Amino acid sequence: MKKTNLAIGIGLSMALLSVMSVVKSQEGKGDLVEVTPFPSRYMDANQPMFELEMGARVAKDTYDYWNLPTDSPQRTSYDHSEFINIADGVWTYGSSSLVNIHIVEAPEGLIIYDTGTSREFGEHFYRQMRQHLPEAPVKAIIYSHDHYVFGTEPIIEKEQERGNEDILVIGPKGVTRALLESPGTATKFPEIAGVLLSRTLEQFNVFKPSEGPDAGFKNTMNASLGGLVLPNYEVEHGEVKNIGGMDVKFFTQDIDTDSQYQIVAWFPEKRIAMNNIIWGWFPNLYSLRGGDFRNPTLWKNAVDTLIELEPEVLLSTHSTSLVGDTVIMERLEHYKDGIASILDQSLKAILQGSTPAEMSYEVQLPENLKDAPILIENYGEIAHVPGRIYTALFGQFNRNAAxxxxxxxxxxxxxxxxxxxxxxxxxxxxxxxxxxxxxxxxxxxxxxxxxxxxxxxxxxxxxxxxxxxxxxxxxxxxxxxxxxxxxxxEGKTAIPTALPAFPDIITKSPTSFVDQYRIRISPQKANDFNQVLVFEIDDETPVALHIRNGVAHFVDSVELDEGQVRVSMTADTWVGVFNNLIEPQLQLNRDKSKLSKVV
CATH class of the missing domain: 1.25.40.880 (Alkyl sulfatase, dimerisation domain)
Known part of the structure; x- marks a missing residue:
């Protein structure tokens, strides 16, 4: 009797559990919400894929662009090395990298605009130039801004071999200091330039193969950035200078794009505008590698500078060269309108309460601009721009207190x-x-x-x-x-968090890197420390770090006394110390252990 009751009880319990399980399962399904899919190119397994000649696996729009004829008006950037005679006395070297170099023949020699991303780039350009322009000496090199200045050294060396010792290297006012603090990476904090540089290489295909499905094939950058020559002449806004028998007017204000250090070179005699304003794609208003905020209003105003000049030849750092006022004006207006549209839509979305994540789906080019060749999104994505505008205004807080x-x-x-x-x-x-x-x-x-x-x-x-x-x-x-x-x-490459500073940059201005070195101090170890640490590097004026309360303050004018820790070293030794590459052989005039406590 007891066994029967037990069996019945077990059976009822199991049945009850089964029913409860079914009810719970049904309740769970009833709680599921319907997913509202937002359109994205990254959410379609059935999207047809194609292969480029180097083996790169790509979507159809990339495939179609890559296979355009080189002279197609739809192709607004150079993707293969070309040396092109644009107009009488005007040449463009369009590279397979992301930067062009332009040449204007003045009566007494050549004026070059930018030199590329590396020493190797400059060497290759110079060989190409001398095949087409074998005789004329280089009179000047103009830096459009502080990015594409790393191919200058081999050009100057080759010219010196030809007996040409007098070459102007022209930059905008203030660019020399910027190049010494954070070469090629615009930032308010040069202390983290090594992180920006590593991110730059990650953005420009350095950690990808040149062949196969993952191949990089556009906007590539050589990782060797060793050919920098600092400007020997910085121009003022509105300055007119005769170079090689030709007047050049320089604009350095109201033309901010991806850097505050910019030059538009205007040749009034030939109505040529050299610029870093019109790129071969929608402007990269937010660079994923980082850097200063790129204000769309300032970029739009920079386009106005070109519109007001009414050039007949447009030579741009990143886009195909154009001849003819009609086609140039169309490109300029499309560029200005594209910037204005994304800026105004972003500001409207903010007024309506959208968050950066929501804005990335809401803000798009209007239909009549989507087909403008100069606004193609094959460099960066417009979806990333609204959020950058938002954070420039409000920081990272999206107003959701949760x-x-x-x-x-x-x-x-x-x-x-x-x-x-x-x-x-x-x-x-x-x-x-x-x-x-x-x-x-x-x-x-x-x-x-x-x-x-x-x-x-x-x-x-x-x-x-x-x-x-x-x-x-x-x-x-x-x-x-x-x-x-x-x-x-997958272990196929290694991406460093930060890269070491360039040795030749450190040796050009060793004491400025003492200021950057202050962030290497350990706040915990230096908590009870109060000491002035003086750096004597070669024949440079001594500078110091005053360490107290776990913080280091840079001191650029030091009166030496017996109460200081003094560190003497050569600039080459300082390169190794700064980059954590060597054990420093420090000669101190006080207790060496004090240094080891805080660095």
Whole structure:
């Protein structure tokens, strides 16, 4: 009797549990929300993919652009090395990199605009130039801004071999200091220039192969940046200078684009405008590598400067050269309108309460500008611009108080993985999303997995998601970020957090790097320390770091006394110390242990 009752009781309990399970399951399904998909090029597994001649796997719009004829009006940037006679006495070297070099023949010699991204770039340009212009000496090199100045040294060396010792190297006022503090990377804080440089290389295909599905094929940059020559002449705004028998007027104000140090060189006799304002794609108003805020209003005003000049020849750092006032004016107006449209839409979206994440989907070019060749998004994506405008105005807080104080990213990932059922369940969700072509969601989930458990399996899944998105990107910067990090996850490349400072830059201005060295002080170790540390580097004027309360303050004018710690070294030794490459052989006039406590 008791066994029968027990069996009945067990059966009723199991039935009840079964019913409860069904009810719970149904309740769970009833709580599911319908997903509202927002359009994205990164969410379609059925998107047809194509292969370029170097093996790069790309989407159709990239394939179509790459296969345009070189003289097509739809192609607004040079993607292969070309040396082109644009007009009488005007030449353009269009490279397979992201920068052009321009030449104007003056009566007494050549005027060159920019020199490229590396010593090797400058050498290659010079060989090409001498094949087409074998005799005329170089009279001047003009820097459009502080980025493409690293091919100058071989040009000057080759000219010196020809007996040409008198070459003007012209930059805008203040650019020399900028080049010494953070060469090629505009930043308010030169202390982190090494991070900006590493991010720059990641953005421009340095960590990608030149062949195969992941190949970089546009907007590439050589990683060797050793051919810098500082300007020997800085021009003022509005200055007119006769160079080689030809007047050149320089504009350095109201032309800010990706740097505050800019030159528009205007040749009134031939109505030629050399500029870094009109790029061969939608302007990169937000550079993913970082740097100062690129104010769209200032960029729009810079376009107005060119419009007011009414050039008949337009030579641009990043876009194809144009001849003819009608085609030039059309390009200028499209560029101005494109900038204005994205800026005004972004400001309107902010007025309506949109967050940066929402704005990335809401703000787009209007239909009548989408087909303008000069506004193609094959450099950066417009989707990233509105958020940069927002953060320039408000910082990172999006006005949602629930997101003002956040969990640490590691703890957040751990909690979310647990909420989704654990590592295995989250991996299944991510893998399914990847297989369904839901690459954005799959990558987000895979990122949580790698944060929680950095295993080969999780790394590979994240790499697979990044690779699919990189192959689908039209913007080559975005492609490079995705594919570089995918390859790093697979151990195929290594991406440094920061790169060391250039030795030749340190030796040109060693004491300015003492100021940057202050951030290397450990606040914890120096908490109770109060000492002036004097640096004597070669024949430079002594400078110091005053360390107190765990903080180091730079002192650029020092009166030497017996109470100081003094460090003497050569500039070459200082290069190794600054870059953490050598053990410094320091000669101190006081207790050496005091230095080891704080550095």
């Amino acid at each position: 997101q003002l104080n956040r969990l640490h990213p590691t703890e957040e990932a751990q909690r979310l993985v647990n909420a989704m059922g654990g590592l295995s369940a989250t991996y299944t969700l991510a893998k399914t999303a990847h297989n369904d072509g839901d690459f954005l969601w799959a990558c987000q989930l895979a990122d949580y997995l790698v944060t929680v458990e950095d295993s080969l399996q999780h790394r590979q899944l994240k790499a697979n998601c990044l690779r699919e998105m990189g192959h689908r990107a039209l913007a080559q910067n975005v492609r490079s970020w995705h594919l570089s990090q995918a390859r790093a996850l």
